[in-house]
Each structure stands twice: as C-alpha cells, then as structure tokens.
Amino acid sequence: MKMRKKEDDPKAMKKAIIKGKNYRFTVLTEKLIRLEYSEHGTFEDRATQTVINRKFPLPKFEVVERQDQLEIITDHFHLYYTYGPFSKHSLWIDVKNNYSHYRNRWYYGEPFETLKGTARTLDQVDGALPLEEGIQSKNGFSIIDDSKSCILANEETILPREPGQVDLYFFAHGRDYLAGLRDFYTLTGTTPLLPRFTLGNWWSRYWKYDEESYKNLIRRFQKEDIPFSVSVIDMDWHLVDIPEKYGSGWTGYTWNKELFPDPDRFLQWLHNQGMHVTLNVHPADGVRPHEEMYERMAKALGVDVEKEHPIPFDITDKKFRDAYFKFLHHPEEKRGVDFWWIDWQQGTTSKIPGADPLWLLNHFHSLDFQKRRKRPLILSRYAGVGSHRFPIGFSGDTVISWDSYRFQPYFTATASNIGYTWWSHDIGGHFEGEKDDELALRWLQFGVFSPIMRLHSSSSPFNGKEPWRYPEHISNIMKKYLRLRHQFVPYLYTMNWRTHRNEHPLMMPMYYLYPMENEAYEVPNQYFFGSELIVAPVTEKIDRDLQLAPVTLWLPEGNWIDFFTGRMYKGGGKLKLFRGLEQIPIFAKEGAIVPLAKHQPGKNTIENPTELEIIVFPGKSNTFSLYEDDGMSLEYETGHFVETKMEWNWEEKTFTIDSAEGDRSVIPEKRNIWIHFRGVQDWKHVKVQVDGKTIPVKGQYDTETNTYTFIVENWNVKTKLAVQIVDENIMKTEHDYKEGIFQLLNRAQISFPLKDRIYKIVNETDDKWKIIRQLRTMDLSEMLFDAILEELV
Known part of the structure; x- marks a missing residue:
C-alpha cells in the first residue's frame, strides 16, 4: 500500500456533484455525502491530511431542485437545503432508519451522538479519559468535519486551508458499522500492512542499559524460553548528559559510546538473535553542535558551524526535512535500526497554520519509508482522523493502576470506530502506582490478546517487567502467555492482511456484528479478536475466598467454546464467569478455525512456520484462508503472497486444507501439521487423505481440554489434505x-x-x-x- 494508491483520486466524479455559487454537495455513496459551503465560492478538490480519495463509483441518487429548496435523496438519506449559508434553518438531513422515534433528523450545527473514537494519548492518565468522536452511531449517522485540515498539494507539500470554508462528510450507514468503516477507509486511505515481526512480543524499558547488560537480558530471555521479536531501546541509547549551554539532553542522535562502544556490532547481534530494533527519538530540539552529524548537516543547511548555531527542528521545511532523514535516520537504518519510536514533539503548532507537528512527523516518516520501497512503520502518538495510515500508535505513559488497565480494552476496541486499529500500550503501565503481581499478570494477558504486545516500564529499579521478577506461579503463567503470543502470529498476520484489505479490524466492539442487540453495547471491555474469537480480559481482582476472579460477559445466541478448556457455553445472554490466574475468558465461535505456529523451545522466530497447529471447533461449517508473504517487503503488491484455504464442513464432518495458492516460494515446501479438534468427544474413527491417498494417523484425546489431536508429518503444501470424521456424535455438549x-x-x-x-x-x-x-x-x-x-x- 502506498499512502495514496494509484486508484485514489481526491477529485470526485462530476456526475456525483450538485453545485451552486456558494454550495457544493457530492454524493459519494448512497450512505455518504460531502457538504461544502464557501464564502468565496471556491471549493477544494485536492487531498487533505484526512481525506485522500473522493472518486467513488457513481451511486444512485435523485435531485429535486425548486426555487426555494434543493433536495438530494438516496435509499438511506434525504437532504434538504433552502440555500444561503449553512445553518440549522437552511440545511437538515433525514436518515432513513427507525432506531429511535426522534433522533433520525440532523440539523446543521447541532451536536450528534457517536459511539466514540479514540484520543491522542493516555499520558499520565490514571483510569479513563474522554474520547473524541468516531463515525459509528446507534442513531445511524455521524459527521467528519474536515474544514480545518491542511491541504496535501502533493505528498511533500502541505498547505493551510483557505478560510471561510465548510467541509463536512455525513455518514448515514445506520448500524451497518463494517460498511461505514469500509467507506471511511475508501475516503481516508488504507491501513498499511504491518511487517510480520511487529506481531510478536516487544521488550521496552526506560532504562540505562549498556551493550553487555542488554545482551545478558536477551540471553536470559532465551534461557527462560521467552520469545521476543522487537527490541525497543529507549532514549539512553544516545547522549543525554550534554553541556548545559545546549539545553536538555532529551533530544539526541549520537550514540553513547560509553554504553554502546560499537553500535554496528550491537545492532547486528540483536538481528542475529531474531530481534528487530526501534530507537526512541524526541525530535523537538533539533540538532545541536555536540552531535556527531552536526557539522555535515549544518553545512548542508547553510548554518554557521563556527558560531555553533543549533539547527532548529522544522519539519515543515523541505530542506531541513531532507537533511533530517539523510543525516539523522538513514545512516542508523543502514546500521540496523528497523523503525523509529517518535516520542515528544513541540506541542501542536508549526509554521503551517493548522498543521500539527505530530501529524507532519508521522506523515513524513511514513512517506520516507515508502519512497525507499519499505512498508511504512513508526511508533508514534495518534494525530487525528486519518492517522490509521501511520501505524503503530503509542498510547503514552500510563499510570500503573487497575483503573488504567481496566480502561484499555474498551479504549483499544473503540478506536476501531475511527479506523485506528494498531494501538501499542505500555503493557503493565509505565510509572507511579504500586507493585501488584496480579495486576501485572492480568495486564500482560490482555496485551497478548491486543493489537501490539509491548511490555514497558519506567526507570525505577523496582519496576521491571521481566517475568522472573514475579513469584514463580505468576512468572510461569506470564511465560506461557508470551509464548502463546508468538504462536498466534499466523492468525494475527492473516488479520493484519484483512485489516489492510478493509475487511475488518483485528479488535472490534461486540456491537459491530450484533448491532441490534442492546447487550452488545453493555460489555465495553469485551471484543472480537479477529474473525474467530471473542475475548473478555479479567479486569477485577481475585476473590480471596474463591481464588477466582469474576468476569461478566455477553455471549450472542448460539454455542461458544472456551478456547482453553473446550467447554461449550450456550449464548443468548449475559454470563458471570470465574477464572483463576492461569486463564482469561476466550471463546471460539462454532466452526472456528484458528491457525497457530507450533511453539519450538529456544527458537525466537516469527517467520512462516514449518510446524503449524490448527485448532478446529465443532458446531457449524466455516472457512479460513491463511495469508502469508515474506513478512517484510512490498512484493505482496505484485502477487508475491500465498493463501491456504481451510474448510470445516460440519454437515459432512470433513475438514480440508487445500493446496496453497499463490507464490509458494514464501512458505516452506513441507510442513508438519498438528490438527486439534477442540470441544469434542473422544473418537474412534478418523480417515485422513493427502491428494486422495489414505495415510495412517494416530490420534490422542486430552480430557482436560476436550481435544482430539493427530499429526500429519511432511505435508507438501502443493497437495490437498482431507480429514473425514466417521463417528456420528462428535460434539461434547455436556459438562x-x-x-x-x-x-x-x-x-x-x-x-x-x-x-x-x-x-x-x-x-x-x-x-x-x-x-x-x-x-x-x-x-x-x-x-x-x-x-x-x-x-x-
């Protein structure tokens, strides 16, 4: 994906436009319309920092023009305009739904209710904070106000908006939340496909490591069989104790050679361990004379080196921007830095009126990657509507407390309402608070079932998130879940692809698929995790008497199978469940197919696995297409990827894995497949065929998880694998x-x-x-x- 795809065009189709001297309406779809008013009679056809595509297929609509009124009618809304400046007296829209008796009409300028979106940051927040508006609403309509966002004359040139313009987008998608999200992505751009390594565990700590202590840490993780795929090195990688005349050491780009005497050696060592690296940067103070690259950069920008004038940070200036990447970032990437953690900036004001420095940094860092044919990737804070084009989101320095943790599942799932799907939290919290082993475990369990799993903590010597710092029973559970995260990478990467393809985000509130069920809106901390699972993190402390923690959740109609135990639960209402420290409620839908990587002790890899575990749940028919590519490049854009279709035919009691379709060079030629049927009774007869030839298999039944398992070794991905279950009654319905x-x-x-x-x-x-x-x-x-x-x- 490029920031602006070839098929994107900010100029709408002429036939979709209804225009007068000072007004213009553009019917983008039957559920989405652009509303513009200009005091000067000029309208904007260029891309903005929010909207990059307006060339939708021409929708069906009707226009009724009278002397005193204009009407625009589709199957989903009816717009009335009596001319003149927009006001509640001149412009209103009826939405064609019956969700309420009195909230189906919107008058211009009146407030409207949404299911909320997200926020810029959780910095120093202890608990909840107000969220900005999203595009989803129980009342069936919402609005994006694009009147003040800057203009993208081209991807390098950002211009202020002309004053006196009203530019709104009215969404009338009812409660078809996924359709609303798809139109939103078509309008504002696609979420990039994340590199595969981002979906493993990240180690992050604000700590003054040196090369040897960091290597010892990674070796300890390896010894404890705790996998990590990303090494986040906080600000002490660079010089922080600088001469007072240069100001704060918060901004820096020069390696501290006392801590890391040979950065090339250190970064290469991390890569050899299967780690990818991001460095923390605070760009706000520019480049001062103590920096190694100061002289070269100063000469390139015409700054007087002899007078030691600092080079101020000005991301709006192209000359500075080119030097910023050439001298500060590209050399480090050549050394082995994979991407950047963009931390503190200069508030919300830049030289371009209305242009937030945070948005500019996110935009230009992503663009820099794309120019060099890399998948755009940063770790940075949210900078407003359209920020989904710049993943991954850093949610800030949260306070360590149950209230902070309790807010994060809701916060993360709700961000989907504004298309923002890849939040990375300080899992376990950043600072303050108190030591609470149970809280640390529960937060980690949520982190494993969240978009990005990044453990983090402050510089306090008592506040590390290393599992061995905790009591043995807590530590062992932490290790188990961290290993499970890496097992889930095949499933997560497929959902990454689906997010990129605008199908659905990884995390969705329950009301996305059950919009007419009131109870779906009453479980804010419960969410869909991909297409197959529901997750309800434990956010309450264990009851001392029971040694179990309560969780109230809602299961829709039908049967749902506990992912860990294989026990079947009947849906159709709220349930109060109880879980010990070792588990959280995760439920698979009937027919769910969940592909995992087989855990291989001592191997720290997230590559396309040679050994796959596939968990199949009974109850209904279902299909799942496992998506794989090289995990790093943009070659998938030209077809270098492979999809493996898996089908569970419940009526015929057959499970098939088709031959992999696409560029098979990106996956192993042969695989060992562990197939687990979970939530079933013990079976006696199973027939397994590869390309029509029956092969012998020996199954095993696990009574603790109600799981029947067998292994197919050295399965050639060019062949078709078919499993026929001969037994009649296979589902375990009784507990x-x-x-x-x-x-x-x-x-x-x-x-x-x-x-x-x-x-x-x-x-x-x-x-x-x-x-x-x-x-x-x-x-x-x-x-x-x-x-x-x-x-x-």
Missing part, C-alpha cells in the same frame, strides 16, 4: 459439573463443613434445578453461588 464443583470447592478458602454440605447436595441428585433451589436456601455468598452456577448452566 461434568460435579467434577467442576469439586475442583471449585477444593480451591476455595472456605470452611470444610460448608464444602461438605454443598458437595453432598450436588451428589444427591442429577437434577440441576433441584441443586440450585437447595443452594439458594443456604446462606452462601453471592460470589460463591455464582461460581457454582457457572458449573451448572
């Missing part, structure tokens, strides 16, 4: 509630007589409702009763 209640009571920190009384009631009858009625007569805590109820329903 051993008596064993579940026993384990619950055995774990609970309550009196032994109470445990005995409860267990006696459970064992005296097989009538679940009788058990519930009897338990209701006992003086049980609400938490204990609810936990038992989960086992019974």
Whole structure:
C-alpha cells in the first residue's frame, strides 16, 4: 500500500456533484455525502491530511431542485437545503432508519451522538479519559468535519486551508458499522500492512542499559524460553548528559559510546538473535553542535558551524526535512535500526497554520519509508482522523493502576470506530502506582490478546517487567502467555492482511456484528479478536475466598467454546464467569478455525512456520484462508503472497486444507501439521487423505481440554489434505459439573463443613434445578453461588 494508491483520486466524479455559487454537495455513496459551503465560492478538490480519495463509483441518487429548496435523496438519506449559508434553518438531513422515534433528523450545527473514537494519548492518565468522536452511531449517522485540515498539494507539500470554508462528510450507514468503516477507509486511505515481526512480543524499558547488560537480558530471555521479536531501546541509547549551554539532553542522535562502544556490532547481534530494533527519538530540539552529524548537516543547511548555531527542528521545511532523514535516520537504518519510536514533539503548532507537528512527523516518516520501497512503520502518538495510515500508535505513559488497565480494552476496541486499529500500550503501565503481581499478570494477558504486545516500564529499579521478577506461579503463567503470543502470529498476520484489505479490524466492539442487540453495547471491555474469537480480559481482582476472579460477559445466541478448556457455553445472554490466574475468558465461535505456529523451545522466530497447529471447533461449517508473504517487503503488491484455504464442513464432518495458492516460494515446501479438534468427544474413527491417498494417523484425546489431536508429518503444501470424521456424535455438549464443583470447592478458602454440605447436595441428585433451589436456601455468598452456577448452566 502506498499512502495514496494509484486508484485514489481526491477529485470526485462530476456526475456525483450538485453545485451552486456558494454550495457544493457530492454524493459519494448512497450512505455518504460531502457538504461544502464557501464564502468565496471556491471549493477544494485536492487531498487533505484526512481525506485522500473522493472518486467513488457513481451511486444512485435523485435531485429535486425548486426555487426555494434543493433536495438530494438516496435509499438511506434525504437532504434538504433552502440555500444561503449553512445553518440549522437552511440545511437538515433525514436518515432513513427507525432506531429511535426522534433522533433520525440532523440539523446543521447541532451536536450528534457517536459511539466514540479514540484520543491522542493516555499520558499520565490514571483510569479513563474522554474520547473524541468516531463515525459509528446507534442513531445511524455521524459527521467528519474536515474544514480545518491542511491541504496535501502533493505528498511533500502541505498547505493551510483557505478560510471561510465548510467541509463536512455525513455518514448515514445506520448500524451497518463494517460498511461505514469500509467507506471511511475508501475516503481516508488504507491501513498499511504491518511487517510480520511487529506481531510478536516487544521488550521496552526506560532504562540505562549498556551493550553487555542488554545482551545478558536477551540471553536470559532465551534461557527462560521467552520469545521476543522487537527490541525497543529507549532514549539512553544516545547522549543525554550534554553541556548545559545546549539545553536538555532529551533530544539526541549520537550514540553513547560509553554504553554502546560499537553500535554496528550491537545492532547486528540483536538481528542475529531474531530481534528487530526501534530507537526512541524526541525530535523537538533539533540538532545541536555536540552531535556527531552536526557539522555535515549544518553545512548542508547553510548554518554557521563556527558560531555553533543549533539547527532548529522544522519539519515543515523541505530542506531541513531532507537533511533530517539523510543525516539523522538513514545512516542508523543502514546500521540496523528497523523503525523509529517518535516520542515528544513541540506541542501542536508549526509554521503551517493548522498543521500539527505530530501529524507532519508521522506523515513524513511514513512517506520516507515508502519512497525507499519499505512498508511504512513508526511508533508514534495518534494525530487525528486519518492517522490509521501511520501505524503503530503509542498510547503514552500510563499510570500503573487497575483503573488504567481496566480502561484499555474498551479504549483499544473503540478506536476501531475511527479506523485506528494498531494501538501499542505500555503493557503493565509505565510509572507511579504500586507493585501488584496480579495486576501485572492480568495486564500482560490482555496485551497478548491486543493489537501490539509491548511490555514497558519506567526507570525505577523496582519496576521491571521481566517475568522472573514475579513469584514463580505468576512468572510461569506470564511465560506461557508470551509464548502463546508468538504462536498466534499466523492468525494475527492473516488479520493484519484483512485489516489492510478493509475487511475488518483485528479488535472490534461486540456491537459491530450484533448491532441490534442492546447487550452488545453493555460489555465495553469485551471484543472480537479477529474473525474467530471473542475475548473478555479479567479486569477485577481475585476473590480471596474463591481464588477466582469474576468476569461478566455477553455471549450472542448460539454455542461458544472456551478456547482453553473446550467447554461449550450456550449464548443468548449475559454470563458471570470465574477464572483463576492461569486463564482469561476466550471463546471460539462454532466452526472456528484458528491457525497457530507450533511453539519450538529456544527458537525466537516469527517467520512462516514449518510446524503449524490448527485448532478446529465443532458446531457449524466455516472457512479460513491463511495469508502469508515474506513478512517484510512490498512484493505482496505484485502477487508475491500465498493463501491456504481451510474448510470445516460440519454437515459432512470433513475438514480440508487445500493446496496453497499463490507464490509458494514464501512458505516452506513441507510442513508438519498438528490438527486439534477442540470441544469434542473422544473418537474412534478418523480417515485422513493427502491428494486422495489414505495415510495412517494416530490420534490422542486430552480430557482436560476436550481435544482430539493427530499429526500429519511432511505435508507438501502443493497437495490437498482431507480429514473425514466417521463417528456420528462428535460434539461434547455436556459438562461434568460435579467434577467442576469439586475442583471449585477444593480451591476455595472456605470452611470444610460448608464444602461438605454443598458437595453432598450436588451428589444427591442429577437434577440441576433441584441443586440450585437447595443452594439458594443456604446462606452462601453471592460470589460463591455464582461460581457454582457457572458449573451448572
């Protein structure tokens, strides 16, 4: 993807335009219209920092012109305009839906309700903060105001907006949230395809490492079998203790040779360990005379070297910008820096009126990568509508607290409402707060099931996120989840591709697929994680008596299978679940197909795997196309990628993996495939064929996860693999509630007589409702009763 694709055109089709002396309306789709008013009668056909494409296919619409009124009508909205300057008296739009009795009409200038979007940063936030507006609304309409965004005369030239112009985009997508998002992306640009390595674990800490201590850290991770794919080196890589006359050492570009005597050697070593590298930069103070590259850069810009004048940061100036990349960034990238963490800037003001320095930095860094045929990649803060073109988002320095953590699942999923899908949080929190091992674990578990998994902490010697800093039982769970993140890369990379193709974001609020269900709007911390899974992070502390934490979630109609245990849950309402430290609620839809990489101890790789695990869930038919390419280049734009279609035919009880279609050179020629059918009973008869020839397989059944597994070794990706399940009844619909209640009571920190009384009631009858009625007569805590109820329903 380029920032502006070849097919993008900021100039709309003439036939879509209805224009007068001072007004112009452009019908982009039957659900999207542009509204312009200009005091001077001039209108903008160039791209803006928000909008880069207006050439949509011509939609169906009707125009009714009268002497005193203009009407524009589509199947989804009816616009009325009585001429003159836009006001609530001259312009209004009826949206054709029945979501409410009185909110279907919008008058110009009146406020409107949305499901919110995102925010620039979570810096120093302890808990929640107000979010900006998004494009999704329960009332069926929303607006993007593009009146003040700057003009992209071309990708290098940014100009201020002409005053006296109104430029709005009215979205009338009802509750078809995915369609609204697709139109938004068509209007504002595509989310770039992230390099594969970004989807693994990131190690980040504000700490004064030196070369040897950093190498020892990575070696310890390797010894502990904890995989990482990205090394984030915070600001102490460069000189920070500089002469006072030059100001603060926050900005810097010169390696601290006392800490890293040979940067080339150090970066090469990290790459040899399978790590990719980003360096933290704070560009705001420009380049001062103490920097190694000062003299060369000063001469290129005509700055008097003898007088030691500093080179001020001015990203609006092309001459400075060219030197900024040539002398400060490209040499480090040649050394081995893969991308940049753009941190602090100079507020929101630049020499171009209306142009935010943050947006300019994000834009020009992304453009610089594209010029050199690289996938655009930065780590930087959100800079307004359209920022999805500049991933990845750094959400800022959050306070370590349950409130901060509790806000992040909602914050991350809701950002999809403005197309922003790749948030990277300081997982575990950055600073302040207090040590809380349970909080650290729960935050990490969410991080594994969030867009970017970046552990981070401040410079306090007590605030590291290394798993071995925690008690052994916590540490072991952390390691398990960090390994799981790398296993999930094949699934995540496929969702990365789907996001790039404007199909759907990785994380979506529940109401995206269930827009008419009120309960879908009442579970803010629950979300879809790709096309196959629902995740509900644990955001409450463990109950001391039960040694379990409560989670309230909503499951839509149908059956849902616990990803970890294989237990089936019936949907159609809210549930109160309880989980120990080792698990969080993750549910697979019926028929879900989840491809994972097989964990290989000691190997720190996220490449297209030779060994695949595919987890298949029963209940319904489904297909899944695993997407793979070289993970780094732009060659996928010319067809150098491969898709492997997997199909689960529930009626015929067959699972097939078709031969890989596309450029097979990007994947291994042969693979070992572990196929797990989860949420099933033990089987006796399975027939496996490769290209029509039956091969012998030996299956195993795991009673703890209700999973039947077999292995196909050395499967050639050019062939078709077919699995036929001969057994009739394969789905495990019954849960051993008596064993579940026993384990619950055995774990609970309550009196032994109470445990005995409860267990006696459970064992005296097989009538679940009788058990519930009897338990209701006992003086049980609400938490204990609810936990038992989960086992019974």
